[in-house]
Each structure stands twice: as structure tokens, then as C-alpha cells.
Amino acid sequence: MSPKGPAVSIFCATVLTALLYAGVAFAQPCGQWVAKAVSVQGAVQALRTGEKQWRPVRLNDTFCPGDMIRIMKLSRADIVLSNDAILRLDQNTTVTFSQPEKEKPFLVNLLNGAAYFFSRVRRSIKVLTPFVNAIVEGTEFYARVEKDKTVVSLFEGQVGLTNEAGSITLEKGQSAVAEANRAPSFRIVLRPRDAVQWTLYYPL
Numbered sequence: 001m002s003p004k005g006p007a008v009s010i011f012c013a014t015v016l017t018a019l020l021y022a023g024v025a026f027a028q029p030c031g032q033w034v035a036k037a038v039s040v041q042g043a044v045q046a047l048r049t050g051e052k053q054w055r056p057v058r059l060n061d062t063f064c065p066g067d068m069i070r071i072m073k074l075s076r077a078d079i080v081l082s083n084d085a086i087l088r089l090d091q092n093t094t095v096t097f098s099q100p101e102k103e104k105p106f107l108v109n110l111l112n113g114a115a116y117f118f119s120r121v122r123r124s125i126k127v128l129t130p131f132v133n134a135i136v137e138g139t140e141f142y143a144r145v146e147k148d149k150t151v152v153s154l155f156e157g158q159v160g161l162t163n164e165a166g167s168i169t170l171e172k173g174q175s176a177v178a179e180a181n182r183a184p185s186f187r188i189v190l191r192p193r194d195a196v197q198w199t200l201y202y203p204l
Contacts, residue, residue, distance in 0.1 A: 035069075043075045045072065074091055088116040088118070094112050096111065111129075115127070132178030135159065135162070139157055141155060149177055151187070153175040153195060168183070175189040
């Protein structure tokens with residue numbers, strides 16, 4: 001047998017092993033994940049920390065601090081956070097996650113689009129948006145970032161809204177809006193749950 005035979009076989013085995021480990025590393029990108037995809041409908045993509053290419057999100061994919069998720073048109077996803085709360089993300093939405101700190105609210109950065117948060121027990125979560133930051137103590141709320149404002153509706157619990165111009169506190173059933181260079185203000189919404197009908201279905 002040619003001496004090159006064993007060397008080639010060892011080389012091929014080494015490459016195959018490396019590729020397998022690379023696949024595992026991508027599927028499980030960090031030891032302690034902060035978010036996990038538990039429902040994926042349509043086109044959902046992720047940009048991992050340190051990467052330049054968006055990749056499709058699969059069911060049960062996990063995410064590290066700094067990873068970014070975007071939901072494309074006519075798509076949506078349910079993301080379970082490491083504190084067991086659920087974020088339901090609407091189409092045309094982009095979010096990132098930060099490293100959770102002990103005894104501090106879980107941090108989510110909602111860059112654009114809409115997110116519906118719910119939990120079976122009272123949770124603490126901080127949502128950063130371009131126009132206002134929300135610190136939530138509750139079980140259910142909704143936030144939507146538009147090009148010129150952020151709208152928040154609280155269904156259960158309490159939320160403090162703060163930006164450089166001022167702050168307010170929402171109670172159960174209240175809504176508010178925050179615009180650039182303006183303090184957040186209460187907004188009367190007769191049927192606030194209409195804003196989350198997309199969590200149930202998409203009209204075709």
C-alpha cells in the first residue's frame with residue numbers, strides 16, 4: 001500500500017471531524033444561552049456575534065448575548081428567554097439580547113418592529129428602544145417601534161417608561177407613546193389587545 005494512503009485517510013477524517021464540530025458549535029453557539037427559538041414561521045434570520053452573514057433560524061436554535069434576530073415580511077417567531085418568559089416577534093422586527101445580570105431585569109433591545117411579552121409568573125425585563133426605555137414588572141405587555149416613535153401597552157403588571165426628556169409609569173390596561181426629544185405620554189387606546197391580533201394569525 002502506498003504510504004500516502006493512511007495519511008490521506010487521516011487528513012479526511014480530521015476534516016470531517018472539524019466540520020462536525022463546527023456544525024455543533026453553530027447549533028449551540030454558547031454554553032449559557034440567553035434566548036431560544038421555540039416557534040419559527042416564515043423567514044427568520046440571525047446574525048451571530050462576530051459574524052457578517054445572516055443565517056436562517058431553525059427551531060430550537062439558541063442565542064448568545066449580542067446576537068441579533070430579524071423577522072422578515074409575513075413571518076414571526078416565539079423566543080423563550082433564559083428567565084422562561086416568551087417574546088413573540090412580529091414581521092419586520094429586529095432584536096438583540098444582552099448578558100443577563102444577577103438580580104437585574106433581563107435586557108432586550110428592540111431596534112424596530114413589534115414584540116409581545118408574556119409569562120405565567122411576574123417577570124422583570126428591560127426593553128431598550130430608539131425613543132424610550134421600558135422597565136417592566138409584570139406578565140404581559142406589548143411594544144412597537146415605528147420610524148418616529150415607540151408605542152407601549154401594558155396588559156398585566158407595571159412598567160416605567162424613561163427617556164432623556166422625562167418618565168411615566170403605566171399600570172394595568174394603560175398605553176403610552178414616546179417620540180424623539182419628547183417625554184413619554186399616556187395614550188388612550190380603546191381596544192389595546194387589537195394591536196396583538198397578529199400573534200394569533202396572519203391574513204393571507
